[in-house]
Amino acid sequence: MQYIDNILFTLLLVFAVWFFSRNVKKLIRNIKLGKPINRFDRPADRWKTMARVALGQGKMGVRPIPAILHGFVYVGFLLINIEVMEILIDGIFGTHRIFGFLGGFYKGMIGFFEVLALLTLISCVIFLIRRNIVKVKRFLNPEMKGWPKNDANYILYMEVAFMVALLTMNGADTALQKLGADHYSQTGSFFISGWLTEPFLSGLSETTLVVIERICWWFHIVGILFFLNYLYYSKHLHIILAFPNTYFSKLLPKGEFTNLASVTNEVKLMMDPNADPFAVPAEGAEVAVPETFGAKDIFDLNAVQLLNAYTCTECGRCTSECPANITGKKLSPRKIMMDTRDRLEDVSKIIDEKGKWEDDGKMLVNDYISAEELWACTTCNACTQACPINIDPLSIIIDLRRYLVMEQSAAPQELNLMMSNIENNSAPWQFNQQDRLNWVE
Template sequence: MISIIIFAVLLLVGFGFFAMNANKIRANILMGRDVDRSDNKGERLKVMTLIALGQKKMFKRPIPAILHLCLYVAFVITQIELIEIIADGLSGEHRLFRSSLGGFYTFMISFIEVLSVLAFVATFLFLARRNLLKIPRFNMKEMKGWPKVDGNLILVMELILITFIFMMNGADEVLYAQGLSHAENLGDQSLGFAISQYVGPALFGGMSESSLIMVERIGWWGHILMVFTFLNYLPFSKHFHIILAFPNTYFSNLNPQGKATNMEAVMKEVKLMMDPDADPYAMPEEGEGEAEVQRFGAKDVEDLSWKNLLDAYTCTECGRCTSNCPANRTGKLLSPRKIMMDTRDRLEEKGAGLRKNGKDYDDGKSLLNDYITEEELWACTSCNACVEACPVNIDPLSIITDMRRYLVMEESKVPTELAGMISNIENNGAPWQFSPEDRLNWRDEE
């Protein structure tokens, strides 16, 4: 009875703390401007299924894709075993589903064990890729400090979790074969799990009954405690993408890449200017003038859309965007991954300040300049390589574009090279420095 109470308390605290932190992230995301992504539900479900569930874009790099698939499938399928552990913990039973599921139960746990072995191997290889092979995208400036620790820590936690699984199953195999397990009198003389039936006797076969029970209990409690630890670590880690990849891909921008977005207020003014029948002195319609004045472009996180902020929390920090960025590859300061990491860091800072000090909180800082420099923004060629490369459909270019829009429309800050081009377009209708009537002179040259 005491163990049931302890388990129930851990369960409530674990899921309660996760829900609290997840709600903070939700509140942070909703700080962004509204954008409508409720259209084409069928197409959105298709994109989510292919990209988030099927990991379609990951397979552009087959080796890491296969390794990641091992971890991903193991993570998803092992939730079945987690359901049983929770049911056992709340009921005081052991392997509650085995008697009713019979052979299917043995098959499912065996399948989970095979996946766990594959995940164990993949985890070691991922650790080697991050720390021994020195892959450039894992060793860039923005990956120093906590991002590197975070990437390694989650892999170490995965190894510990898998170790606990085999401690639990392996010791239980030996106990069951001796008629000493909690799960005795349920049929065969062995649990018959694919891996544990060999690993268990090899590692624990010579132990006493009390030692075996201790190993099994350490594995069982260690497994569930690691699950709770992992769950509550996610909101503070890049690995929150495990959950957010699904809504993020569902709310993807379905427009063709390269299609520019225009501000509604600006478009309205331009249309009025181009309409010969429009009255420039007409009073606005009722309620029209009461709308809140929107900033042109983005200076801070609240000027971005909620989808931009969801992107920031979904970023896996894999670096595929940066490794495919032509500006970064030619030595320029821009790193699309850093853009997303900076946006998330600023959003966390701003959200914490607002919760502590109220909605009028202003720390005198902003995403622009305090986190992301103008040099980074203007290095972008708007080629969409980062958007195409991202395995979960994150759009760094949208953030870059909005911040450049702010620099141009609010602060009149443009690089010298662009200033001349903009002036020529305004005066000559073309980027070149000659009058419109001279634009076709090349055609008449011999």
């Protein structure tokens, strides 16, 4: 019977790892649909940024209470996984608390993990209250209705269930040790379960305790394997992607815009006296496809921008700081990232079904993100400053606006007037060049 459990557990583990690796490959493929970009410069600065922002949660402290609660969940997630390693070994080889030979150190380590588990449990309950009872404003935006709201709650419910199962498992384990049950190593009571769950279980029979301990053990590890594979479909993918996202984040000044290589090449062609823009390609020569000015779809964005979309935590800090959104405009930087990810996933489904990309007649701009949203942006960079993991919604907004202006001539009238004035008068205002210095008088 014991071997059947081990075989079943091993098969489940192999399937979970296979399914997770399958999703990771799909994730990498989808991100590579974007244009390549060199973000391997200044490696020392990039490692520092990742250590400070992702590992050290350096930007969370702007809002102290959520930062403390998130810190408990974050540290708990990282360290409690050490106990999960023990559970995995026990599940494969049929052992029980294989690291128990460490004696007092092991007991202290599990006790510390239990403290983190309790703090994680309390934090998740508070987060649920904030979202569903207090109803913090930034969680009530239109883009958060339906799946985004449910997804956030599902994760918190899972975290609560995992921590309860862990503490109950340890309490039942301790009670079985006191009864001298076979296969249960003598480690003694643990710090939290010793007073929280063990007292409620100590009066039960050995058989009942074994059933409770096994149910909690299986629930805890199967739940974690399910959670691992749920990540791809959830905003909580940032648990993994926050690290590469911060490493590849923009190190240039936030207000510095990049030049479009496609525009630069066109200008060079116009300035080259030896270039013939009307030259007919030689027979058999490959005809270059003209580059798009700006971005109309996810294929025109770069890989880091697509990584940003997958990494978005949907926390809404960007939207809550956006002056356009605060004043009632349609723009929500969070929605920009969510829409980009939705488009990326829709493209991914077509590739999965057809084996290759086939145009579905849709674009990111207009079909997913409206021009009204894009032109509401003031380019103030409040969203990029507020993001706790260095996501850059502004770069996507700028690239989409460039497409509207340079490919579709769809700029607002006020902007068209300004650009005409600059072209004709060398100034944004509508008066003759001779009158430009009249203000001095």
